[in-house]
Amino acid sequence: MDRRNILLWASAVPAAIASAQGRYNVVYIMTDDHTAQMMSCYDNRFVKTPNLDRIAADGVKFVNSYVANSLSGPSRACMLTGKHSHKNGFTNNEHGIFDGSQQTMPKLMRKAGYQTALVGKWHLVSEPTGFDYYNIVPGQGDYYNPDFITMKGDTVREDGYVTNIITDKAIDWMENKRDRAKPFILFIHHKACHRCWLPEMKYIREYEDRTFALPETFYDDYEGRPAAAAQEMEIGNNIHMDIVYDTKMYSPGKQTRLTDSYLSMIGRLNSRDRADYDYFYDSLTTDFERRNLSGKELAEFKYQRYMRDYAKVLKSLDDNVGRTLKYLEESNLLDSTLVVYTSDQGFYMGEHGWFDKRFMYEESYSTPLVMRLPDGLNARGDIREMVQNIDYAPTFLDIAGVPVPEDMHGVSLLPLLEGKHPKNWRKSLYYHFYEYPAEHSVKRHYGVSTADGWKLIHFYDDIDHWELYDLNNDPQELHNMYARPGMEKITKRLMKELVKLQKEYDDQDALKLNDSFKGE
Secondary structure (H helix, E strand, C coil), X not given: CCHHHHHHHHHHCCHHHHHHCCCCEEEEEEECCCCHHHCCCCCCCCCCCHHHHHHHHCEEEECCEECCXXXXXXXXXXXXHCCCHHHHCCCCCCCCCCCCCCCCHHHHHHHCCCEEEEEEECCCCCCCCCCCEEEEECCCCCCECCEEECCCCCEEECCCEHHHHHHHHHHHHHHHHCCCCCCEEEEEECCCCCCCCCCCHHHCCCCCCCXXXXXXXXXXXXXXXXXXXXXXXXXXXXXXXXXXXXCCCCCCCCCCCCHXXXXXXXXXXXXXXXXXXXXXXXXXXXXXXXXXXXXXXXXXXXXXXXXXXXXXXXXXXXXXXXXXXXXXXXXXXXXXXXXXXXECCCCCCCHHHECCCCCCCHHHHECCEEEEXXXXXXXXEEECCCEEHHHHHHHHHHHHCCCCCCCCCCCCCHHHHCCCCCCCCCCEEEEEECCCCCCCCCCEEEEEEECCCEEEEEEECCCCEEEEEECCCCCCXXXXXXXXXXXXXXXXXXXXXXXXXXXXXXXXXXXHHCXXXXXX
């Protein structure tokens, strides 16, 4: 019997027998807006993340890991379906509703005898399908005393900090609610590190003695990049990064565009925690107002507040990853479980003067991805092949012995986890962002990036602008090489690769925008 037939047979046998045969469990931990710059196994300039680093140290770290659409809901849809946004139907957060009737990886895992569970952030509007168990936060969720939606449709407010509660619920499901005779896949989806970075109370004073280095590109002038100039996510701009909502510099009566939202969020604190919260931030606000900052001084003050609060939120997240690993180890599950940690996309930590994501530029296009491998998967260290979040679904199916549907765009990473380096591994990736006009005003764009360090981007809709970058010599993407003399050959090659991928993934709308280039 060949391997494919064995896998087909394995997916059909009773679940208890399959579990006894050693089918791996999967624990998939995904955060929101966590970027590689703020994960010390990738970049140790800013913070230490010992528990996240442990996953990489005991397994693998992907150093060329990317997303297909740098936005929360669309990224989740790509992960669940193994397909680009134009095929799974969830292209943007503003108007998207995920079609839960379509084929998804959890449904296929469940059909093959796996238990499927989801705890935390869903953010796809429709009710989750394909899960034996879920307990999710509404929309973005809240950091303090958050609400959760149960499978009965009830909304229940829980006491505590959201990162701790999500971990509590995930561990409780593994300990008390699952069928121990079956293998499982558990999705732990954290709200952290999403805006507006409200810290756990025990860490509210952390990092206050730190001055974070300003990124080299903080004062980028966006020359030759009109789409970059048109965005609305600049830290130094008080409309883009709200002085109350984002940096918490609030005094009674101070009204900004987002003051009411901020007060609503911190209004969820109990009276004791609220008093401590106000005492801490009120003292900072008093000093801030006394200084009457403007210009560069104000921008750099906001940057420090942003970095400190983000780091505080991340510290709780790292703690809870450690709790999850400890549970798996103490329950003798660690060596039979693939533990995956990633984020829904990257994020700007002041690069180009920004926060948020959306662009195909490296900081938000890339995403951290580390895996602790179970017994039998022998890869260790850095994996340099290009991977994308559409690959997660086929990987989990392949590891479970479930045939990967031919209509999935992603490819299984199992060969890489086995320590192999296939010669025919992909040499390019496709990206498409749709959410415009919308929050942060990032233009619609699509593009291609290649394993040899080139990137071509087309911004379209109310703009028609191309950008070309040589990442080997310009990793910060400051110098648009498109249409410069001497770039004709590389531009033609990338155009051809872009059209090839658009045809392969059947992105007809994008292809129509390329009609002037036939790619032949």
